[in-house]
Amino acid sequence: xxxxxxxxxxxxxxxxxxxxxxxxxxxxxxxxxxxxxxxxxxxxxxxxxxxxxxxxxxxxxxxxxxxxxxxxxxxxxxxxxxxxxxxxxxxxxxxxxxxxxxxxxxxxxxxxxxxxxxxxxxxxxxxxxxxxxxxxxxxxxxxxxxxxxxxxxxxxxxxxxxxxxxxxxxxxxxxxxxxxxxxxxxxxxxxxxxxxxxxxxxxxxxxxxxxxxxxxxxxxxxxxxxxxxxxxxxxxxxxxxxxxxxxxxxxxxxxxxxxxxxxxxxxxxxxxxxxxxxxxxxxxxxxxxxxxxxxxxxxxxxxxxxxxxxxxxxxxxxxxxxxxxxxxxxxxxxxxxxxxxxxxxxxxxxxxxxxxxxxxxxxxxxxxxxxxxxxxxxxxxxxxxxxxxxxxxxxxxxxxxxxxxxxxxxxxxxxxxxxxxxxxxxxxxxxxxxxxxxxxxxxxxxxxxxxxxxxxxxxxxxxxxxxxxxxxxxxxxxxxxxxxxx
Numbered sequence: 001x002x003x004x005x006x007x008x009x010x011x012x013x014x015x016x017x018x019x020x021x022x023x024x025x026x027x028x029x030x031x032x033x034x035x036x037x038x039x040x041x042x043x044x045x046x047x048x049x050x051x052x053x054x055x056x057x058x059x060x061x062x063x064x065x066x067x068x069x070x071x072x073x074x075x076x077x078x079x080x081x082x083x084x085x086x087x088x089x090x091x092x093x094x095x096x097x098x099x100x101x102x103x104x105x106x107x108x109x110x111x112x113x114x115x116x117x118x119x120x121x122x123x124x125x126x127x128x129x130x131x132x133x134x135x136x137x138x139x140x141x142x143x144x145x146x147x148x149x150x151x152x153x154x155x156x157x158x159x160x161x162x163x164x165x166x167x168x169x170x171x172x173x174x175x176x177x178x179x180x181x182x183x184x185x186x187x188x189x190x191x192x193x194x195x196x197x198x199x200x201x202x203x204x205x206x207x208x209x210x211x212x213x214x215x216x217x218x219x220x221x222x223x224x225x226x227x228x229x230x231x232x233x234x235x236x237x238x239x240x241x242x243x244x245x246x247x248x249x250x251x252x253x254x255x256x257x258x259x260x261x262x263x264x265x266x267x268x269x270x271x272x273x274x275x276x277x278x279x280x281x282x283x284x285x286x287x288x289x290x291x292x293x294x295x296x297x298x299x300x301x302x303x304x305x306x307x308x309x310x311x312x313x314x315x316x317x318x319x320x321x322x323x324x325x326x327x328x329x330x331x332x333x334x335x336x337x338x339x340x341x342x343x344x345x346x347x348x349x350x351x352x353x354x355x356x357x358x359x360x361x362x363x364x365x366x367x368x369x370x371x372x373x374x375x376x377x378x379x380x381x382x383x384x385x386x387x388x389x390x391x392x393x394x395x396x397x398x399x400x401x402x403x404x405x406x407x408x409x410x411x412x413x414x415x416x417x418x419x420x421x422x423x424x425x426x427x428x429x430x431x432x433x434x435x436x437x438x439x440x441x442x443x444x445x446x447x448x449x450x451x452x453x454x455x456x457x458x459x460x461x462x463x464x465x466x467x468x469x470x471x472x473x474x475x476x477x478x479x480x481x482x483x484x485x486x
Contacts, residue, residue: 023134023188024146029119030061031085033138034069034093034107034181038076043367044395046349046358047469052078058137058182058194059107061118067093067107068212069181070195071100072161074107075343082109084118085144097219100343101226101332103161103195104207104215123209123216124189126169128292129153133171133186135194137179149173151184151191154208156297160196163340163362164332166227167300168195168205175204214304225307228328229299231262231335233382234274236286251275251283252316253298259335260385263311267324273316277301307331337383337390338362350428351472353456354399354463355408359424360390372410387414389423399463408449415442428477 036055042048057073059082067082074080074095081090091114097106109115131151139145149171157168171184175197184192184206192206218225234253252273258265268274275281278301280288287295305311305328312325333339339361349358358364365371375392383389393408414421416430417440431439439451460472471478 023185026119026188027060027121027134027136027146027183027185028085028144029117030121030183031136031144032059032061032067032082033057033085033142033144034059034067034073035081035083035090036074036077037079038074039078040076041346043347043358043361043363046347046356046394046474047471056138056178057180058178060136060181060183060190061115061120062106062123062190062216063120065108065115065118065120066096067109068183068193069105069107070161070193071098071103071105071343073181074098074105075100075161077344080107082107082114084114097215097224098344099215099218099224099226100341101159101162101164102166102207102211102215103159104193104212106215106219121183121185122189123212124187124191126151126154126191126208126210127186129294131186131191133173133184133191135171135173135175135179135182135184137182137194139176139178141178147173147175149175149204151186151206154291154294154296156300157205159207161341164227165297165299166303167208167211167296169208171204171206172202173204174202179204210304214306218306226331226333227303228263228305228307228309228311229330229332229335230264230268230277230302230311230313230328231259231330232264232268232274233257233259234286236284251281253282253284253286255315257382259382261330262335263326263328263330264313267326268313268315269317271317274298274313275316275321276314278305278311278313302328303332335382337381337387338365341366346474346476348424348474348476349394350424350431350474350477351397351460351463351469352431353451354397354459356394356397357391357413357424357427358394360392360412364392364394368410375410375412385422386420387422391421391424391427397463397467399459399466411449412443413441414444416440418442425477428473 034057039052040050042050055073057070059067059069062068080093082093083090091109091111093107093109096108133149133151134146136146151169151171153170156165158165169192179194182194183190192208195205195207197204233256235256236253252275255270255272277298280301282298286298288298289295310325310327315322341362391413393411395409419430421427439453441449
């Protein structure tokens with residue numbers, strides 16, 4: 001039955017190929033179905049992994065005998081395999097690069113027979129919009145489908161997989177989850193990769209070709225560096241323009257803050273007005289015109305640079321226009337006090353006295369669902385030299401020494417024994433390096449929690465055994481030891 005279905009489908013494809021100049025056949029020669037077995041970490045019980053699950057998606061062959069697909073299809077994977085369209089054999093594959101921020105991944109297949117009859121699709125530029133496009137994928141199981149839609153816009157959007165804001169395309173078409181990672185085609189070239197669909201399936205987003213090319217260029221040296229960022233915080237009040245003596249007709253937005261350690265530090269100053277980025281004039285709305293009739297966020301030309309590239313910036317300062325340039329040496333995620341979703345890695349944790357401590361991340365917030373009351377009231381929006389991470393109490397494992405701390409879930413710790421804590425490593429070292437009888441944890445409001453050090457240490461083995469936990473700390477902290485309680 002499956003063989004008959006494939007034969008009938010192949011005949012239909014051959015007929016369609018004659019009608020569309022061979023585009024359909026070209027797509028099918030490149031299309032593959034991707035199978036991944038994954039296991040996600042538990043962020044509320046960070047020593048544990050969640051049950052395995054199988055994820056399927058679409059991929060397609062690109063130059064260099066590589067396969068491009070969505071990163072969310074292969075995230076936290078334990079194994080990956082691929083199958084050619086209209087074929088029954090699965091081939092083992094491996095992830096070369098997973099650019100989770102852009103929801104793209106590049107796969108390799110080591111079996112030389114796989115690429116023998118495969119045709120690589122070329123990445124092209126997005127023409128003028130609106131644009132009729134073809135989208136290919138495996139929405140209903142084993143049989144590939146090519147459907148049509150309209151690419152109606154390109155704009156700066158939040159990528160669901162990573163919570164990162166990048167350029168994205170909006171497509172109006174009937175799209176389901178099986179299309180994830182599939183090519184979006186126009187004129188025989190790829191203009192995007194399917195990323196995420198709306199709940200009703202009528203609107204979907206794609207990763208556009210400029211972002212795809214950025215990833216492919218980035219990975220040429222064998223590693224993925226990510227998207228650079230200026231490291232400035234901006235705002236757009238009109239009165240600031242007047243106070244600076246800047247003519248409103250010149251456009252531009254005001255620099256509120258330059259983040260410590262950023263690429264712009266020492267080159268751009270607070271209250272500067274950003275007039276242009278890499279030759280793109282910045283409007284008073286914070287947008288640039290990046291193609292005829294289309295505008296998007298001023299960060300776009302920065303992010304299309306590679307790490308280490310030099311960026312040119314024009315600012316208005318002290319009544320004059322100034323041109324500055326500097327190398328881009330920091331990524332977007334370097335300026336997040338609360339990191340976005342992470343994949344292919346295990347979360348950090350430390351258990352002491354029955355309390356589970358961890359850095360605060362987007363994954364932790366997602367796992368909590370309902371954020372604990374008061375969390376986030378006091379921490380700043382970006383990291384600083386003195387505070388690079390937020391340390392929180394994730395949970396309490398009830399024990400005769402731990403039940404008294406049941407109300408600390410979601411509590412942020414800023415000091416240990418009067419010592420300010422800059423990140424989770426410093427917190428861990430402050431606890432394990434302590435030799436006093438009492439360990440005092442304190443938050444930014446001065447509220448304290450006193451832990452009897454000897455009692456907490458004596459309870460650790462009992463608590464770990466009771467909950468079936470092998471280690472009281474994550475592998476990244478394994479080198480540390482707790483000083484003697486005596």
